[in-house]
Amino acid sequence: MHLIHPALVHFSVAFLVAGGLLEAAGILSRRETRERAGAVLVLAGTLFLAPTVAAGFLAQNSVAGFNGGTADVHLHERFGLVLLGLFAALALWKGWYQGRLPADQKVLYAVLVLAGVGLTLVTAWMGGHLVYGYGIGVTFG
Ligand code: HEM
Numbered sequence: 001m002h003l004i005h006p007a008l009v010h011f012s013v014a015f016l017v018a019g020g021l022l023e024a025a026g027i028l029s030r031r032e033t034r035e036r037a038g039a040v041l042v043l044a045g046t047l048f049l050a051p052t053v054a055a056g057f058l059a060q061n062s063v064a065g066f067n068g069g070t071a072d073v074h075l076h077e078r079f080g081l082v083l084l085g086l087f088a089a090l091a092l093w094k095g096w097y098q099g100r101l102p103a104d105q106k107v108l109y110a111v112l113v114l115a116g117v118g119l120t121l122v123t124a125w126m127g128g129h130l131v132y133g134y135g136i137g138v139t140f141g
Contacts, residue, residue, distance in 0.1 A: 002059035002137050008052040013124045015045030016087065020117035024110040039099070042113065045120075046087040053084050056127075059137065069134035076126040083123050086116050 019041025026035025056077065066073050090112060094101060101109055130136040 001062040005052065005055040005059040006131075006137075008048060008055050009124065009127060012045050012048040012052045013120055015041045015048060016120045017117050019043075019045055020113045020120070024113045024117075027106045027110040039094075042087070043091065046091050049084045049087055053080050056080055063137045064139075066136055067134040067139065069130055069136055072126065072134070073130060073136065076123065076130060079119065079123040079126060083116065083119050086112070086119065090116065 019038045021038070022034055023038025023042055026032065026038055060073060060077065090109065093109070131138060
C-alpha cells in the first residue's frame with residue numbers, strides 16, 4: 001500500500017511546480033495566456049494533493065518501520081498538511097472571485113503561489129530523504 005504515495009507525488013509536484021512558476025510569471029509579466037495555463041496546472045496539482053496526502057498517511061501506517069527517522073517522518077507529514085492547506089486556501093480565494101482575482105490582489109496571490117512552489121520542493125525533498133536517507137519503505141527495520 002505504501003507504493004501509492006510515491007506514484008501520486010509525481011503528479012502533485014510536477015503540476016504545482018510547473019504551474020505555480022508559469023502562473024506567477026504570467027501575473028508578474030502581465031501575460032494572460034501564461035497566467036491561465038499556469039492556473040490550470042496549479043488547479044490540477046491542488047486536486048492531486050488530497051489523494052497524495054491520504055496515500056502519505058497510508059504509507060506511514062503500512063511501512064515496516066522508520067529506521068530512526070520518526071521525527072523526520074512527522075516533519076514531512078506536517079509540511080505536507082501545510083502545503084495542502086495553502087493550495088486549498090489559494091483555490092478557495094480564487095473560487096470566491098469565480099477564477100478571476102481583482103488586479104490589486106494578484107501580486108499577493110503570485111507571491112503566495114511562489115511560496116507554495118518552494119514548500120512543494122522542500123516537502124518532496126524531505127520525502128525523498130525518508131526513502132533514500134533512512135531506507136523507509138525499501139528496507140526492513
Ligand atoms: C501530509 C501527509 C504525508 C505523509 C503522512 C507522507 C508520508 C510519507 C512516507 C511515510 C514516505 C516514505 C514511504 C513511502 O512512501 O514509500 C513518503 C515519501 C515521499 N513523500 Fe510523502 N507524505 C505526505 C505528503 C507528501 C506530499 C504533499 C508530498 C509532495 C509534495 C510528498 C512527497 C514525498 C516524496 C517525493 C516521497 C519519496 C517517494 C520515493 O521516492 O519513493 N509527501 N511520504
